[in-house]
Amino acid sequence: EAGVAQSPRYKIIEKRQSVAFWCNPISGHATLYWYQQILGQGPKLLIQFQNNGVVDDSQLPKDRFSAERLKGVDSTLKIQPAKLEDSAVYLCASSLGGVAGVFGQGTRLTVV
Amino acid sequence: AQSVTQLGSHVSVSEGALVLLRCNYSSSVPPYLFWYVQYPNQGLQLLLKYTTGATLVKGINGFEAEFKKSETSFHLTKPSAHMSDAAEYFCAVSDITGNQFYFGTGTSLTVIP
Numbered sequence: 001e002a003g004v005a006q007s008p009r010y011k012i013i014e015k016r017q018s019v020a021f022w023c024n025p026i027s028g029h030a031t032l033y034w035y036q037q038i039l040g041q042g043p044k045l046l047i048q049f050q051n052n053g054v055v056d057d058s059q060l061p062k063d064r065f066s067a068e069r070l071k072g073v074d075s076t077l078k079i080q081p082a083k084l085e086d087s088a089v090y091l092c093a094s095s096l097g098g099v100a101g102v103f104g105q106g107t108r109l110t111v112v
Numbered sequence: 113a114q115s116v117t118q119l120g121s122h123v124s125v126s127e128g129a130l131v132l133l134r135c136n137y138s139s140s141v142p143p144y145l146f147w148y149v150q151y152p153n154q155g156l157q158l159l160l161k162y163t164t165g166a167t168l169v170k171g172i173n174g175f176e177a178e179f180k181k182s183e184t185s186f187h188l189t190k191p192s193a194h195m196s197d198a199a200e201y202f203c204a205v206s207d208i209t210g211n212q213f214y215f216g217t218g219t220s221l222t223v224i225p
Contacts, residue, residue, distance in 0.1 A: 004155075031210050042118075042202055042215040043156070055211055091155060095210050100146050103155040 002026065004104035006092050012110045018080040021107045025073070025094030031055075033101055034067055034077050035091040043091055049075065082111045114139040114205045118216035126224045131190040133219045135177075135203030138184065145186040146204040147177055148215075156202065162186060163208070173197070198223045 005024040013019050025032050030051050035043035046065065048056040051072035060067070064083070069075040079086055089108050093101035119134040137143055144163050148156040160171025167179040177188045186203060200220050206213040 033213060035215075042217040045214060048211065048213070093156075093213075095213075099210065100144075100158045100161045101210070101213060102158070103148075105155040108153075 004092055004094055004102055006090075006104035006107050008107055009105065010108050010110075012112060013082055015084055015111050016081040018078065019082055019109060020076050020078045021090050021092075021109075023075045023077070023092030023094075023104060025075070025092070026102055029094035029096055029102075030072070031095045031101075032069055032075050033093045033095075034075070035093065037089045037091055037106070039088070046077070079109075082109075084111050087111045114143055114207065114212045114214055116203045116205050116214060116216040118201075118203050118219050120219055121217065122220045122222070124222040124224055125193045127195060128192050131175075131188070131193045131197065131221065133188040133201050133203075133221065135186045135188065135216060136184050137186060137203075137205050139205060139207075141207060143205045144208060144210075145177075145179060146206070147171065147175070147186075147188050148202045148204060149173075150200045150202065150218075152199075159188070159201075193221075193223045195223050195225065197221060 032049045034046045037043045046060045047067045049069040052069045067077045089106040091106045093103045095101040116137045146161045147159040160169045162169045162179045170176045175190045202218045203216040
């Protein structure tokens with residue numbers, strides 16, 4: 001079974017630029033999560049989708065972050081404009097719901 | 113709302129010694145509980161999970177955890193540490209639908225030869 005695919009693996013941008021991350025979940029997994037993991041901290045849930053609907057985005061900084069999951073499969077997370085404090089690893093996970101999430105390897109973002 | 117607290121951000125044990133990583137949760141409804149391991153520059157890998165049934169859960173790599181409702185705990189143990197166990201360990205909680213899937217702040221395990 002293929003895992004959760006994320007791209008790119010690494011990204012370096014200047015502050016105030018825009019960036020987008022892509023996630024392809026495991027086939028058939030209706031639930032998709034995006035997490036932000038700052039160095040030395042635990043993953044923080046940014047947004048959870050159930051199919052193409054948003055279940056929880058209470059911790060998503062909506063003034064600069066956006067996410068979509070068109071057709072209930074792939075998802076993109078965008079930051080516009082980026083700040084220095086957005087430097088982190090962005091993790092995508094998917095699950096069947098009520099089952100442990102399977103994680104991708106993440107995208108490491110460095111904002112300079 | 114659900115949350116988890118991991119006591120001890122850093123734990124060091126000698127090779128062959130018992131590993132004990134602590135996790136306490138707060139939840140208004142019976143939660144699902146998980147332990148994940150993260151090696152440097154890697155994603156998170158599921159070690160074990162508790163959903164229902166037997167409160168002692170066995171996972172991969174010789175790890176196990178016991179759900180104690182009275183203590184709201186889900187501590188991770190391994191009888192004998194190996195060098196390869198050195199990593200970051202995260203406790204997580206969700207409700208039974210997979211919502212509110214939140215992580216603790218993590219415990220970094222160092223194994224001393």
